[in-house]
Structures are given as structure tokens and as C-alpha cells.
Amino acid sequence: MNRFDYVKPTTVADAIAAASAPGAAYLASGTNLLDLMKGNVVRPARLVDITEIKELTRIETSGSGDLRIGALVRNADLAHDASFARDYPAVAEALLSGASAQLRNAATVGGNLLQRTRCAYFYDTASACNKRNPGAGCDARDGDNHQHAVLGWSEACIATNPSDFCVPLAAFDSVVEIEGAAGRREVALDALHLLPGTTPEHETVLAPGEIIVAIRLPAAARAFARHARYLKVRERNSYAFAIVSAAAGLVIEDGSIRQARLALGGVAAKPWRAHEAESLIAGQKADARVFEQAADAALGAANASGDNAYKIPLARQLIVRALAAAAQGTPSRMPALPASPFSSVPGVLHDA
Ligand code: SF4
Numbered sequence: 364m365n366r367f368d369y370v371k372p373t374t375v376a377d378a379i380a381a382a383s384a385p386g387a388a389y390l391a392s393g394t395n396l397l398d399l400m401k402g403n404v405v406r407p408a409r410l411v412d413i414t415e416i417k418e419l420t421r422i423e424t425s426g427s428g429d430l431r432i433g434a435l436v437r438n439a440d441l442a443h444d445a446s447f448a449r450d451y452p453a454v455a456e457a458l459l460s461g462a463s464a465q466l467r468n469a470a471t472v473g474g475n476l477l478q479r480t481r482c483a484y485f486y487d488t489a490s491a492c493n494k495r496n497p498g499a500g501c502d503a504r505d506g507d508n509h510q511h512a513v514l515g516w517s518e519a520c521i522a523t524n525p526s527d528f529c530v531p532l533a534a535f536d537s538v539v540e541i542e543g544a545a546g547r548r549e550v551a552l553d554a555l556h557l558l559p560g561t562t563p564e565h566e567t568v569l570a571p572g573e574i575i576v577a578i579r580l581p582a583a584a585r586a587f588a589r590h591a592r593y594l595k596v597r598e599r600n601s602y603a604f605a606i607v608s609a610a611a612g613l614v615i616e617d618g619s620i621r622q623a624r625l626a627l628g629g630v631a632a633k634p635w636r637a638h639e640a641e642s643l644i645a646g647q648k649a650d651a652r653v654f655e656q657a658a659d660a661a662l663g664a665a666n667a668s669g670d671n672a673y674k675i676p677l678a679r680q681l682i683v684r685a686l687a688a689a690a691q692g693t694p695s696r697m698p699a700l701p702a703s704p705f706s707s708v709p710g711v712l713h714d715a
Contacts, residue, residue, distance in 0.1 A: 428582030434473025453591035508669030520563030531610035534626035535584035543573035556633035587612030605629035637661035
């Protein structure tokens, strides 16, 4: 491991000043960063440990009713907050779908937004990877790419974003509060992550030294609380990243869908908001035919980047399943470990 220096500021301003040094990186729980350092994938010259910045640990409701979640709130603490789970159940379900119980206890919501891809070639420094080493090539193109992207990928990079949490955040119009030397700004979660294009090394719109200080969930997203789900398909149900996931939210009045929200995970380098599908659903009856049309719209631009064509019909089926589950109603109690979305265990996934 490379030598690095380590500082532990107690205010956001001091953290930003410390992170202005070349090669600096912010450290929260380190559930991803420390693995990357141990593997020599990243070599920060300075770690700015932000875990003593108390102002980043708060969960608050703003005057307008938005929920503001400090970047250092732990995934498990947020998911198990009863009022949060009641108001934003699909977000809680996504948090509980991520990683293991131990990791959820340690990992922070801000860090979740910035976790790196799980492409195996990115973590293997003997492999060619344009994201790790721009211009080097991409060994995933002719390698094991069965879990890679089917939307928004480029010749330079076919990696996916691994976050579960980001998927419902994108669906429900969340906002990320960012602070840096130039001051504070806000970015829609949907606009935080970048598609790879010719520069896959650029993964977010964050400028060097900028820090995520909070995530805001709009008050308006509570309208979906009665009909909201996050479903995830993975190779190992106990602990694995998504092959495909879907966050769905509906507002249903008098049997008609007034509003719809839909986003996909595991399919692209960013959470994939399906605006066209949402427009198609709005005003319709909640039935399978409408949900199938929505799935087709959401995946209209999908194409395989390797041995992953199977992900497209899988995503289509999962979208239909997520919308149907949302229409059926949010369960009164989320299971501690969300079951397979294709399970039919009574009282677990379909307990409306
Ligand atoms: Fe690197 Fe992206 Fe290719 Fe994976 S898919 S090896 S992250 S360039």
C-alpha cells in the first residue's frame, strides 16, 4: 500500500480545505475505499476522515416537508427508522436489499452514492481498464461480462453502478446537497452520475474537493408510500449486487394511476430513470398489459454489451413484477431480508 497522510476534521469547512490537497480522498466508513486501497486500485495521497463531523449525522424535516438526510447517516439506521420506512418504503426496501447486515450497520448514505463499480476487471490491476487507467482498454469487453450494462454503455466502458439505494432515490426525484470551495450547490440524484462515453474515469459531476453533505427526499414522494416497491434480482439472495433491480411507485385514485415513478438498477453506469414508461402508465388502469407496455418503453434503448442479452427480458419481467407489486400495495411490514422478487412466499412480498 502507498504511504498517505490522514486528517480528521470536525467541520465541513475544514474537511473541504483539507481535501484541496492534490490526491486527497474523503473517508467515511471505508467499506469500498479501503478495499480499493488494499488492492492498489486507488492510491490517495491524503485521507480526509469525515466521521467526526457531527452536522452530517442528522436526519431533519425541512419547513417544506422534505426529508434531509445527512451524508453520514448509516444505511441500517435510516432503513430501520419507522417514520422513514412508512413515508419512503421503497427506499427502505432498497437499503435493506443492499450488502450484508454488518455492512449496512457501517456504511453511510453519502458513501453509498459514491461507491465504485463492481466490475471485476476494475479491481484487478493486471487487467486493462479504461476507468482505472484511461486509454488502457477494457478487458470486460471480451471477458466475463454477463452482469454488465445493457443501457447507456459505450465502447470505452460497460460497467454498471452497484447501488440499490440510488435507484428509488432517482425514481422519487431526490436531490443531493454538495459543498466545495466554491460554496454549496444542489444536483438532482438523477444527474449526479455520468454515463461513460469516452471518459469512464469521470463517474459523477462532483468537482475535486467537493463533498456530499446531505440527500433530500421531497415531501411529494410520500404520495407514493401506499404503492411503492423495490425488487432486486441477484445471483445470491443473502448478499450480492443487483443483476437487475426496479423501484416502482404509483399514486392510484378511483382505480386509475394518477402518477407513476420507475427506475432501474444494475443495467447502466447510473440509476436508470424511465420517464417514458412513467408517462405511459399515468392515467391508465393498473393492469398487466399497461405494465408490459411500460416495460417495453423503459427498455426500448437496451442492447447487450456482451454475454448479457438475458438481462433485457429479465429486466422486462422485473419491471412488470415491480409495478404489479406496487399496485397491490406496500406491505405493512418489510421483511428483514427481502426475498427473491420471484418468490411467492405468502406474507413476505405480497402481504398488502
Ligand atoms: Fe474498466 Fe469499465 Fe471495462 Fe470494467 S467495463 S474493465 S470498469 S473500462
